[in-house]
Amino acid sequence: MSASRQQPGLACEECRKKKLRCDRRRPQCNQCEDSGTACYVNQVRSPRGPKKGHLKALRNRIATLESIINCDQSKPEDTSKGEGCVQIEEISHILSPSQEYLFSTTMSEASALSSSYEESSLTMDSLPDPDDLSDMIEADLDQLYFDRVHPITPMLHQARYFYWSRRCNKPDSHACLQLAMWAMAAAASAHLQHMRESLYRRARSKLEALDNDIEAASAATLQAAQAWLLITHYEFRYMGYRRAWLTAGRAFRIIQLAKLHEIDRLNEVGVAISLPDIWVEAEEKRRTYWLAYCLDRFLNITDEWPLSLHEEALCTYLPASEGDFQHGRPSVTTFLYDAIEDSGNKILPTFAETIVLTTLCWHSVTFHRITPDTDPSSTLSSIFWKRHARLYQMVQQRLMLLSLPASSPELHDPMRLFTNMLANSAVLWFYNIMEALNAEIDDQMLLVPLYSAYEVVSLAKPLVRSSFFKAHPFSPMLLYLSAKFLKSHPDSASTEDKLQRVEELKKALRVLQGGNNLALNYLDLLESEHSHKWCNLSPLGGLVVSDAEQSEASFFFDIMNLF
Template sequence: MSASRQQPGLCEDSGTACLVNQVRSPRGPKKGHLKALRNRIATLESIINCDQGNLGPNEVLDGNEKYNSDETAQIVSPPQDYIPNITKTECHDIRYSIDASAITSPTTPITPPNNESLDMMEADLVHPVAPMLHQGRYFSWSQRFTKPASYICLQFAMWALAAASSAHLQYMRESLYTRARSGIEALDRDIESSSAACLQAAQAWLLLTHYEFRYMSYRRAWLTAGRAFRIIQLARLHEIDRLNDVSMNMAHPEAWAEAEEKRRTYWLAYCLDRFLNISNEWPLSLHEEALCIYLPVSESDFQHSRPVIMDSLYDEIETSGQKMLPPFAETIVLITLCWHSVAFQRAAHGGKTSPSDGDTWKRHTRLYQMVQQRLMLVSLPPSSPELHDPMRLFTNMLANAAVIWFYNIMEALQVETGDEIILVPLYSAYEIVGLAKPLTRSSFFKAHAFSPMLLYLSAKFLKAHTDQLSTCLSASEDNQQKLEDLRKALRILQGGNNLAMSYLELLDSDAESLHKLCNLSNIQGCTMSEVTGQPESPFFLDIMNLF
């Protein structure tokens, strides 16, 4: 024992040698935690300032200029000097070097990279809108110095989307996206490599699709999604629960979590396929007829690796409205019901059926009732704290939008309905207006990529039925104010979503201009700027094909 430390009285009286451990455990938060907290605080402050009108959209996106102190300048960055090499086996490990000078900011110095911050941001910003990765498994392999090429591509795609979802890391997103895209394309060129068609490659393509929808063109994102769909089909994820021993997985949480991650990857692609094609009635890539896969479990069960078995999609639709599902599973059921209505409309336009066909029309009516039953299950008031969950909020909006979708189809097919029937989609449109407020109060980066589509659907319905609604509504209902609320929401979302920008331009166009825009290909020498008097958006002509 040190001479400077007095021996305790009990040890001295008993004649026992006293051994004192002089080594102290490190105190305070673990390495990198403070930096991550500073990054989150900077993001939150920039969002609050934007909401209060202190910052414009451009200033929010360039948050690094505002937070340029010595402390907040210590922004961590991922490895920047890596381009994956193609190998013939998934098990081959690839080392990558770290070069902090590869990414620079005009105003902010970069410290030696520490990717822990971006990985933590994935849990907060990316996962809520792309809920396919098991965070424990991701953090486990992401910290390894060596990893397979497909894993590195996935990590760069995750970093790109995380940076794109942060106000003060916007300057990094393009470089990270380029690295992810070049790496996954290099894998794709070696079609015989198992890395080119593995789960991580499919996940990387899906994340890049979400990035491209937000910041690039619709066509590019649509083609990128197709790459993910083909890999998923090649991996036969649609029948994972026929190929795997489900009872064996239930007894082993780690194996169950791996299988659930595959399910979620498939379902994310399944929903994306339908959102991409529903407005224009394009053919699907991932069909539901051959499915042998359970619906995804709740986020809590998934992230804590608690084995649970859900119903199949078919069983859930047949018993629709009897129980509430987790938000992700609810989204799957709702978009499937919407697509069934589109299939009915397509058959009617093709002359294969008609509204006068009793059995077919009963089926469509039954689907409409299912949607309304599910809406009653998931409905929450706009002030509910549960709506802080981006997927829960999107599910609520989608349930209301589904009601409008079904009504629009009945109207397009000239089905005779009573005057009071319009009150049902009207209520749903007003609910979406109310849900737009919590959508824009949180960070617009957290909003689901297809939220603008639902806002536009509601606004289009209110705009198209202004005259009809004026005869059945009290004077206290202000349609113009609600339309303005939807426009405001789209204006806020356009800071991080090109879809919102395009839908806002569509909404602001009057009927005559919209008619001209839909026929631009037939107008010689006529541009969108000449028709609307507004600057032309590079994303606009892509979105015109949707409606």
């Protein structure tokens, strides 16, 4: 019997790569000797068997199934039919394969599975464990975040994130930020919806643990503030408005503690321009502050609540363009009030334009608060109205610069689309103030806000065509404002034409309600039986109702008594 051609041991990496039969000769096998390549044998091989986390997921489902069976055996025989159906649904959900390992699930199947998960009463331990996510799922979540979430929360530098995200010993604040990012990414995906609640809970739990040790170095870092901002956006979209408002307060306090409102007070521009890494780090801080700045105003404008981030001590440059930020190209921007005073001369980067328009809209709120209760012909009243006219002129100038047709490719950017809608809505904001203060208004003045309302209707069409996952979370606010304006202001157009435009706004709200509870609330308001009674609604005072309708007023105010 001839000797075996193959020696005992492991095949070399070259033969494994080429899928050739290795004779295991040492120090060099025949294949490597003939090809002139190095013969290397990897002695450490990953063990065969189930994927990472699969056994733990199976154990969790088995344990939950046993608890349900034991509970069922301990109940009396006359258990109601409804409870039995609930248990059957739970058992079928547990016995179904883990969704983490199903990559070919269709959108309709994912939606059904997500609904089944939300209705079941499974414990936290039976949810997918973020610590057991496969590398493929983590990479998918990262990509989803920067594709769908980052365009409306543009505060993270992608290269810096990937640099620290792969480290095993990253700080707790970085781990919290990563979980918050993944929760937002899972919520923006059809096939990963079942993971968003688990990721959100664990992110919030870790952040609260950081708060318990506020003296720790990681408790008040930039990443902790960014994580709380993302958690606020999540809660605003999928949970309650008041809960999100309270959560936002934690992010605002960390931002104040880190003094992000004055990061450019002592920085030398020349030094930052010459060092791209330092500039990128400072730009990420600026963007984090400005995102919180806009969020503070949008959350509080509905009820005229006082702000947390004020403008008096503000000394932070407006954010640079997204391209310069991501590619590390240092550029010099301007301060907020310089950009406002320069309105009408040049277009700012999209995020900076959103900040300027948000500031002008909030100024309309403060303008209404300080209205002088004096004779209209007095000097104080004259100064007051001149200031209002100047702000209104700035809004119209920015609108002229930003106006784009609804078919423009630039509107594929969610932030650009929202900025255009916000510019048109700002015109409605200031016009509503004039009506609320009983200013003299003629038919010619009505044409400007009426045109802006029609523009919002046309801009709502790109929202219908695109995925609701990428829509700005406060877009429903602007759609509702335009629909209310069209309902309450007569014009030369026919009633049928006006109703058609309102229906188009409702259609956009129906598209958005899949990933935004605010859209659902505003849609209910528009379709309520009292919607035809709206006439002149103050942009700040909530819904105007008669004495007979006072019992229902709390419903409207609790939903969101905007405008």
